[in-house]
Amino acid sequence: MNKILIEKIIPKADRNHRDNFSNIxxxxxxxxxxxxxxxxxxxxxxxxxxxxxxxxDTLVHKQSTKCLSVMYENLINCKKEFFQLMIASKIFSINQxxxxxxxxxxxxxxxxxxxxxxxxxxxxxxxxxxxxxxxETDGIILKFIQYNDSSVSFNAKRLLGFPFQ
Amino acid sequence: MYSGEGMKDIAMSxxxxxxxxxxxxxxxxxxxxxxxxxxxxxxxxxxARLSRAYVRQGINKGASFKLxxxxx
Numbered sequence: 001m002n003k004i005l006i007e008k009i010i011p012k013a014d015r016n017h018r019d020n021f022s023n024i025x026x027x028x029x030x031x032x033x034x035x036x037x038x039x040x041x042x043x044x045x046x047x048x049x050x051x052x053x054x055x056x057d058t059l060v061h062k063q064s065t066k067c068l069s070v071m072y073e074n075l076i077n078c079k080k081e082f083f084q085l086m087i088a089s090k091i092f093s094i095n096q097x098x099x100x101x102x103x104x105x106x107x108x109x110x111x112x113x114x115x116x117x118x119x120x121x122x123x124x125x126x127x128x129x130x131x132x133x134x135x136e137t138d139g140i141i142l143k144f145i146q147y148n149d150s151s152v153s154f155n156a157k158r159l160l161g162f163p164f165q
Numbered sequence: 166m167y168s169g170e171g172m173k174d175i176a177m178s179x180x181x182x183x184x185x186x187x188x189x190x191x192x193x194x195x196x197x198x199x200x201x202x203x204x205x206x207x208x209x210x211x212x213a214r215l216s217r218a219y220v221r222q223g224i225n226k227g228a229s230f231k232l233x234x235x236x237x
Binding site for chain 1: 185194197198199200201202203204205206207208209210211212213214217
């Protein structure tokens with residue numbers, strides 16, 4: 001167990017290393033001892049890279065509770081609404097803290113609609129809202145099924161299980 | 166087009182062009198070189214925008230796209 005294992009699970013965060021990357025197979029084949037080592041290393045990485053969604057996704061996949069205090073800390077310190085939503089969603093996926101739903105909705109409502117990438121951000125954001133699996137967040141997604149951007153409306157319908165063309 | 170682990174290599178080895186090999190993709194690779202790439206990041210959004218433009222332009226020209234999916 002060493003740094004190489006960590007680099008296989010969380011490769012460098014550039015497109016060359018991350019495009020179409022998945023660590024699920026590696027994670028599902030770790031021994032308990034390996035996971036204990038990896039979990040501690042990932043928690044250190046959460047401190048270092050508080051916006052890296054792959055680290056969060058990895059800890060969620062393994063349903064780590066040891067990481068929660070750092071995730072909460074990162075949420076408090078985070079200044080960007082998208083990443084606030086992402087962190088709240090990931091915390092909720094581990095411990096179902098309903099306060100995270102409120103936090104996530106608040107962050108979503110504060111997104112900058114004038115941002116040139118708003119529509120692209122929305123696509124990921126709607127998926128994060130869906131992870132709350134909640135009536136209120138589903139209601140927000142519902143508002144986007146007739147949105148003027150087809151990629152966004154397509155994803156809103158897909159997430160809610162509506163038929164689409 | 167591809168989505169999922171290993172699909173980019175399969176698409177390329179099957180003789181298909183992928184966005185990163187287009188002129189715009191090569192330029193964007195240079196522009197985003199070293200930038201963090203995960204959802205929500207600026208680089209992620211820039212690639213999403215280019216992907217969309219790539220498909221739109223292709224469809225407008227009557228092109229068809231082969232989609233390689235792994236665990237969709």
